[in-house]
Amino acid sequence: MALDETNNAFVRFDRVQKSYDGESLVVKDLNLDIPKGEFLTMLGPSGSGKTTCLMMLAGFETATHGEILLDGVSINNIPPHKRGIGMVFQNYALFPHMTVAENLSFPLEVRNMGKSEREAKVKRALDMVEMGDFGGRRPAQLSGGQQQRIALARALVFEPELVLMDEPLGALDKQLREKMQFEITRLAHNLGITVVYVTHDQTEALTMSDRVAVFNDGVIQQIDAPDVLYEQPKNSFVAQFIGENNTLEGVIEDIKNDVALVKLDNGDVIDAKPVNVSAKGERTRVSIRPERVEFRKDRLKKGAHLLNAEVLEVIYMGDILRTRLNVAGNTEFIVKTRNAPDQTRLTVGEVIEIGWLPEDCRALDA
């Protein structure tokens, strides 16, 4: 993916702000470039401003300040129906008084397309989502997953270059959701469309997207590819929000050669990678992923700092073992280990030593 962020963005948010009440900002100074063909997910807790951004892009909300550009043209004053952006809504918004085929035909009708052309396109769109036989049904006669497919087909049938999706899979059960995640990404890549996808489900964001923008408090906290986001969170909000995460709190003792010496609150000292801490004496929150914690010394570097840990609970989950430890006063410290034949089984009450690679342990803002 070529990211030419200066002038080749397909969608651009340029210093966009949004306020509903004139007293607080829901979106604070948003700058975002989305290149053509990208699958970008806006991820964040509710109230973080992600849906507002999507609605501004669709034209249902107006930006209080700043500009939104689509293909180089400011769309601030273009009404939604002239933007040509496809949209999939949270509850699908399939028109209940029309059949599936009529629903799909609607965007083509308002474009004054001829009957035979409409029918051909509707058929193609239905086939695309494997719903070719359902044209005569009413939305109420379809299951949730089928409705979701129709909603997708309807957003794509008029061949928009940009498609917005507002938590489209929220109402589906887990299995169906995973299937649809795959379908949506497959379709998006095959058709080469640009997708802006809003969700609060981080797994969905990680599995589907080219890039994920993590929203909190009206600000993009980090925007990166899923693996970067997961492995190299830039602040403790992102570290907490994406995936499972262990935190230990302490003070920076020293920073040398891109390694920070952190003195934890119980007196133990560990190595960590300084991310958004800079000065000695600063308070920090250290973040370690549960699967990066190691309790077999042969796998650790020599001279690595080790911590004592008491095993509090071992949960058997089939593919993995989830062990809850008491580490430096944190009794919610989780370690995940693969359920492999050679894996040591821990027992409750046992006291072990744990450690990790310094680069897996990130010193973030407190």
Add this chain to the structure above:
Amino acid sequence: MSDTTTSLVAADGTPLKRKLAQSLMRSRARAFGLALPLLAFILVLFVYPIANFLTQAFYDARFATLMPGTTEVLKDWDAVSAPTEEMAAVLVADLVVSKKEKTIGKVATRVNRELSGTRSLFTKTARSAKKMEAPYMEALIKKDKDWGDIEVWQAMKTASRVYTPAYLAAAVDLKMLADGSIVRQDEDRRIHVILFWRTLEISFLVTLFCFMLGYPVAYMLSTLPARTSNLLLILVLLPFWTSLLVRTTAWIAMLQAQGVLNDLFVVFGLAADDDRFSLIYNKTGTLIAMTHILLPFMILPLYSVMKTIPPSYVRAAKSMGATNWTAFWRVYFPQSVPGIGAGALLVFILAIGYYITPALVGGQDGQMISNFIDFHMRKSLNWNLAAAMGLVMLVFVLFMFWIYDRIVGIDNMKLG
């Protein structure tokens, strides 16, 4: 295999169906018991009186019970040949009895309905009936030559029917003759059909005005944030907490020739001071006042339906390229139809039976069928005709329901 499916038995050997009925019996009995007081209330004070009253539309045993002998001989009379001496004799005997029992007034009233002007004939004759001697026909004619007129006897024959379509016929400007045939009422006496049409016209126009005024209001209410819309809903409901009489009289103050509205028209030069608009005591007044009073009945069902239409539908339509109007007309409006149906039906049916408002502000041409029913109930005391007109209305309203069910479907109606 077929044995087990046709007659499943419970663990103790009784058939499963009976067991199920037994176990449901208690909860059914309790549910019935809870509804019983209301059911009794409705049956005794609502269903029975109305049904009883409505039977008067086609059941009138007054003449038959008070003049039993005459009724008997009139039955055999063909209503064409001259009245016989026997009929006259029986009539005189009946008149003697009814005079003694002081029921002659009722008899006279009943016959008078069939042939006006006969009331005094009966009361007068009854007074001297005791002294009459055979031949009775001559005696009767001597008392009043009208007894020689066959129409009097035909009127009695008509009145003697216990089950009679005469009132229902009268309610729709028809007239039943003594031989049982039904013809149209004389031209100058046809008033009911015009009245029914006017009632329909007023109800239809009121429904239309309520819809035109109420739809935008309901739409606005449904789109506003809950706090504001609740506040505004109170304003919609406010009229409900004010007496109907007060609201109607307020309109009199507003609309009369020297009223607020006409004064404003004069001030702004829209009307000459000596040629003011007649906005009240006519159909216009009835329409204005009824539209105002019935408006909440349109707004509330509309609001409750519109509230359930998610904004995402219209947004989806717009995102697909529909203009505001197309999105409204093709997506929003069809989904608000159940509310329109409920509101329109409610307003129309309420309007069709409206009484107080047309009575107060309707003048001559703003009167509705209910005002005539009232007239027959309280002034002319012709309850049978009042019941007949009521029955015609009821049948018509039920017919409207049926039409509505055919077109929209009754289960498509949402009242909230």
